[in-house]
Amino acid sequence: MNAPCIKLDYSTHGKGEYIKSNWGCVVFRKWKQHRLQRKINQSTRPSTHSFEELLKTCRLSSDFEIYQLSKNSPITLYYYASVIKPEILHDEILPALQQVNQLSLEELRQAISIENNEIIEAVEDLMDGLMRGSVIIHSTQTPKQFLLVPAEHIENRSVSLPEVEFSVVGPKEAFVEPLQTNLNLIRKRIPIPELVVKEYTIGDLSKSKTAILYLHGIANEQVVHTLTQRITDIQFDQIVDSSFVAQLIADDSNSVFPQLIDTERPDRVASLLAEGKVAVILDGSPHALTGPTSFVEFFSAFEDYFLPWPIASIFRLIRLFAILFSVLSTALYVAVLTYHYEMIPTTLLNTLVSSRSGIPFPPVFEALILELVIELLREAGARLPAKIGQTIGIVGGIVIGTAAVDAGLTSNILLIIVALTGLASFTTPIYQMGNTIRLIRFPFILAAQWLGFLGVAACFALFLSHLLALTSLGHPYLVPIYPLRVADLKDSFFRLPFRLQTKRPQSIRAQKQNRFNKPNEKNHLIQPDIEE
Numbered sequence: 001m002n003a004p005c006i007k008l009d010y011s012t013h014g015k016g017e018y019i020k021s022n023w024g025c026v027v028f029r030k031w032k033q034h035r036l037q038r039k040i041n042q043s044t045r046p047s048t049h050s051f052e053e054l055l056k057t058c059r060l061s062s063d064f065e066i067y068q069l070s071k072n073s074p075i076t077l078y079y080y081a082s083v084i085k086p087e088i089l090h091d092e093i094l095p096a097l098q099q100v101n102q103l104s105l106e107e108l109r110q111a112i113s114i115e116n117n118e119i120i121e122a123v124e125d126l127m128d129g130l131m132r133g134s135v136i137i138h139s140t141q142t143p144k145q146f147l148l149v150p151a152e153h154i155e156n157r158s159v160s161l162p163e164v165e166f167s168v169v170g171p172k173e174a175f176v177e178p179l180q181t182n183l184n185l186i187r188k189r190i191p192i193p194e195l196v197v198k199e200y201t202i203g204d205l206s207k208s209k210t211a212i213l214y215l216h217g218i219a220n221e222q223v224v225h226t227l228t229q230r231i232t233d234i235q236f237d238q239i240v241d242s243s244f245v246a247q248l249i250a251d252d253s254n255s256v257f258p259q260l261i262d263t264e265r266p267d268r269v270a271s272l273l274a275e276g277k278v279a280v281i282l283d284g285s286p287h288a289l290t291g292p293t294s295f296v297e298f299f300s301a302f303e304d305y306f307l308p309w310p311i312a313s314i315f316r317l318i319r320l321f322a323i324l325f326s327v328l329s330t331a332l333y334v335a336v337l338t339y340h341y342e343m344i345p346t347t348l349l350n351t352l353v354s355s356r357s358g359i360p361f362p363p364v365f366e367a368l369i370l371e372l373v374i375e376l377l378r379e380a381g382a383r384l385p386a387k388i389g390q391t392i393g394i395v396g397g398i399v400i401g402t403a404a405v406d407a408g409l410t411s412n413i414l415l416i417i418v419a420l421t422g423l424a425s426f427t428t429p430i431y432q433m434g435n436t437i438r439l440i441r442f443p444f445i446l447a448a449q450w451l452g453f454l455g456v457a458a459c460f461a462l463f464l465s466h467l468l469a470l471t472s473l474g475h476p477y478l479v480p481i482y483p484l485r486v487a488d489l490k491d492s493f494f495r496l497p498f499r500l501q502t503k504r505p506q507s508i509r510a511q512k513q514n515r516f517n518k519p520n521e522k523n524h525l526i527q528p529d530i531e532e
Contacts (some may be wrong), residue, residue, distance in 0.1 A: 003058070007041070014434070015330055017090065026131045027528075035131050036429045041261060049060075049415075050123060050477060051123055051126070051138075051146070051426055052124065053123075054123055054126065054127055054130075055078070057129070058078070058080075061080070062080045063080055063082040064078075064079075064080055064081075064529060065077075065078070065079055065080070065081050066078055067079075069097055069098065072225050072227040074139050074140040074141055075097060075137060075138070075139050076137075076138050076139075076529065077093075077097075077135055077136065077137055077138075078130065078135070078136040079130070079134070079135040079136065080130065080131070080133070080139065081153070083131070083132070083133040083152065083153060083161045084133050084134075084135060084151040084152065084153055084348060085133075085152065085153035086149055086153075088114070088150055088151040089135060092112065092113065092114055092151075093112060093114070093135060093149055093151065094135075096108070096112045096113070096256060097112075097137070098113045099111070102390055104139070104141065104142065105119050105137070105139055105142055105145055105146075105147045106119065108137060108139075108147055109147055112149055112179060114149055114151075115150070116150050117147065117148060117149040117150065117299075118147075118148055119145055119146070119147050119148075120145075120146055120148055121144055121145055121146070123252050125148075126146055126148065128207065129148045129150075130148075131207070132151030132152060132207075133151055133153060133154075134148045134149060134150050134151060134152070135148075135149045135151050136148060137149060143150070154178060155174065156177070156178050156181065157176055157177070158176070159173050159174065159176055159181070159185070160174055160176070161173075161174060162174040162264050162265055163211070163264070164264055164431050164432075165263060165264055165268070165301075165302065165429060167301070167302065167303035167306070168303070169303065169306045170267065170302070170303060170306045171265075171266075171267045171312065172268075173185060173265075173266055173267070174264045175264050175265075175266060175267060175281075175285075175286045175287060176286055177283075177284050177285065178283065179209050179211060179281060179282070179283035179284075182266070182281050182288070183211065183213075183281065185266035186213065186266050186269055186270055186273075186279075188366060189266060189267060189270035190215070190270050190274070192215075194215050194216045194217055194218070195213065195214075195215055195216075195273070196213070196214055196215070197211050197212070197213055197364075198211065198212045198228065199211050200212070200231055200232060202231065202232075202234045202236070202239050202245075203236060203237065203238050203239035204235075204236070204237045205232075205237045206237075206238040206239050206240065206364065208239040208240075208282055208283055208284060209282075209283040210231060210239075210245065210280060210281070210282050210283070210285075211280070211281045211282075212224070212227060212278060212279070212280055212281075213269075213273060213278065213279040213281065214227060214273065214277075214278040214279070215273055215274065215276070217511055217512060218274075218276045218504075218510050218511055218512050219276050219277065219278055219510065219511070220276060220509045220510060220523050221275075221507060222474070222509075223277075223278055223291075223292060223473055223474070223509075224278055224530075225506075226473055226474055227249070227278050227280070227291070227301075227473060230248075230249040231245070231249065232325060234248050234249070236248060238397040238499060238508070239282065240284070240285075241282065241284070241285045242262065242280065242281070242282045242285040242287045242288065242289050243262065243285075245280060245282060245285075245289060246258070246259075246260045246262060246289055246320070251470065251471045251472060251474070252471075255466065255470055256436050256439055256440065257295070257433075257436055257466075257467065257470060257477070258430070258432040258433060258436065259291070259293070259294060259300070259470065259472045259473075259477070260280075260282070260287075260289045260290065260291040260472065260473075261289065261290045261291065261293045261297065261298070262287050262289060262430065262431070262432055263287060263288055263290060263430075264286055264287050265302060267302065268286075268290075268302045269288050269290060271302070271305075272290045273290075275504050275505060275508060275510070276293065276504050276505075276508045276509075276510030276511070276512075277291060277293075277508060278290070278291060290319070291472050291473045292472040292473040292474070292475035292507075292508065293472050294472070294475075294476075294478065294479045294480070294492075295467060295477055295478055296480075296481075296492045296493065298428065298429070298430045298432075299316065299319045299320055299323065299428060299429065299433070300316060300429065301315070301319075301428070301429035301496075302307065304316060304495055309496060309497045309498075311492035311494050312494075313493075313496075314514055316493060316494055316495065317493065317494065318427070319427045319428070319429075320493065322424035322425075322427040323424065323425075323427065323428065323437055324419065326421045326424035326425045326441065327435055327437060327440060327441055327444060328444060328456065329420065329421050330367050330371065330414075330417060330418060330421055330441060330444075330445055331441070331444035331445050331447070331448040331456050331459075331516050332390075332448070332453075332456065333363065333367065333414060333417055334363045334367050334445055334448040334449055335448035335449075335452040335453050335455070336362050337352070337356075337363040338362070338364065338448070338449060338452060339450055339451075339452030339453070340453060342445075351413070351441075352413060354411055355411040355413050356411045357407065358408045359410065359411060360408075360409075361409070361410075362449075363414075363449075364445060364446070364449035365447055366409075366410050366411070366414060367418070368442075368445060369409075369410065369413060370404075370410055370414060370415060371418060371421075371441065371442065371445070373400060373404075374397075374419075374422045375438065377392070377396050377397055377400075378422070378438075380392055380396070397419070399416050408420055408522075412478070419437075423440065425438055440463065443459055444456060444459050444460075446478045447459035468482060475507060475508070476507070479505075479507035479519060480492055480505075480506075480507060485505070485506045485507050486506055487505075487506050488505045488506055491505070502514060502515055502517070502518050503515060
């Protein structure tokens with residue numbers, strides 16, 4: 001009999017790495033076969049070996065241009081007209097070539113006043129630069145060397161307001177699609193050389209640029225190594241958005257709970273980097289990924305740090321209560337009416353009986369119908385244009401709810417409960433966690449119909465055991481609850497004053513724990529204005 005397979009800690013090893021026991025491990029052998037097959041596929045992947053083959057492939061596109069300076073000129077230009085900026089070609093490159101068209105490539109490179117132009121020989125680098133908006137300058141005098149001149153044409157939108165994580169107070173800047181713009185938004189908030197940016201290219205077809213950000217001397221080196229290894233090990237053809245990366249590098253890709261925070265606020269990313277966390281930014285995506293994270297952090301709005309700490313703490317507790325209400329209220333309603341109706345007070349029981357009189361459906365079927373109607377209205381409002389979507393959501397909810405009660409298909413009490421659960425699910429500051437809360441309500445409703453309160457408790461224990469086993473970049477998902485970190489409770493369920501948060505979270509294991517020295521409270525004494 002084979003011994004069980006041992007899974008290594010994510011904090012020190014890559015994702016999905018296994019070691020073999022003394023008698024062998026089936027999972028390990030399958031994993032090794034998968035890695036070997038992937039290497040074979042990579043080795044058999046077609047590639048361009050010569051410049052002639054590259055030209056043969058590029059000529060298939062009608063936007064590929066070949067331009068020769070003159071009939072007897074040894075210099076030829078190759079470029080894609082759809083990805084270069086014509087002003088750079090006509091104002092910078094061509095005038096310089098016409099003046100010095102008999103010089104070598106090195107002298108041409110110095111004559112063209114454009115940064116990052118270089119002479120290369122590798123066809124793979126040549127192809128990558130050509131597809132990213134560079135102009136290839138080739139001279140027959142040096143047939144194996146090529147001058148690559150950047151002339152990329154980029155269409156960008158300006159920095160705008162956050163749409164998902166909007167706040168009344170605080171900065172009003174949000175990430176945009178270009179990677180360099182997003183890096184600028186972060187660097188101007190952390191203007192120190194310790195902010196390290198490492199760029200990689202992922203995606204066999206998209207060739208998407210990805211940047212890993214962390215603070216040298218503060219971030220945990222194991223976390224940086226783990227994240228770097230997972231980014232470089234990504235095998236996917238097209239990476240369109242950062243959500244692709246979040247799914248590909250997650251500790252448990254089968255979990256419904258997000259394991260990295262997806263944010264569009266550069267101020268939030270800068271704050272998390274200062275705590276010792278790491279961030280991932282993808283070119284073409286207006287969102288950044290940060291980690292490692294915890295379950296409690298998804299209910300912490302960044303606006304909490306702009307408010308006095310007592311108000312921010314109350315708002316956080318309200319959000320947590322709203323999430324529990326959103327998940328459990330409909331399930332408890334089904335459990336009480338199906339198994340535990342003796343718990344209902346007599347005055348409330350008369351109201352429930354009168355509201356459910358004449359309804360032909362059992363409570364669970366009635367609850368599922370209303371929950372599905374709420375989800376249909378939410379999806380319809382999200383997919384329609386903004387002005388029409390708001391109208392459909394409000395008018396549709398009022399009309400359908402009133403008609404369902406008048407027709408005797410549902411009770412007005414359950415309609416109120418379902419509407420409140422839908423409203424409470426919107427209190428999550430992170431959109432991905434809101435989707436999770438919407439989904440996990442249905443298992444609780446079915447468990448309540450199956451075993452009543454016992455089913456709700458069993459479903460809650462199942463989700464709790466899953467959260468206990470879940471990790472984010474190798475760090476426990478339920479910190480500071482499990483394992484217990486008393487010092488990290490200062491900024492979890494509630495937020496204490498800044499003067500008490502002198503240390504970074506212990507769960508991150510940052511290299512530098514102290515954030516700042518505790519201020520001298522004597523300097524804050526109020527001096528009387530009236531002299532005695």
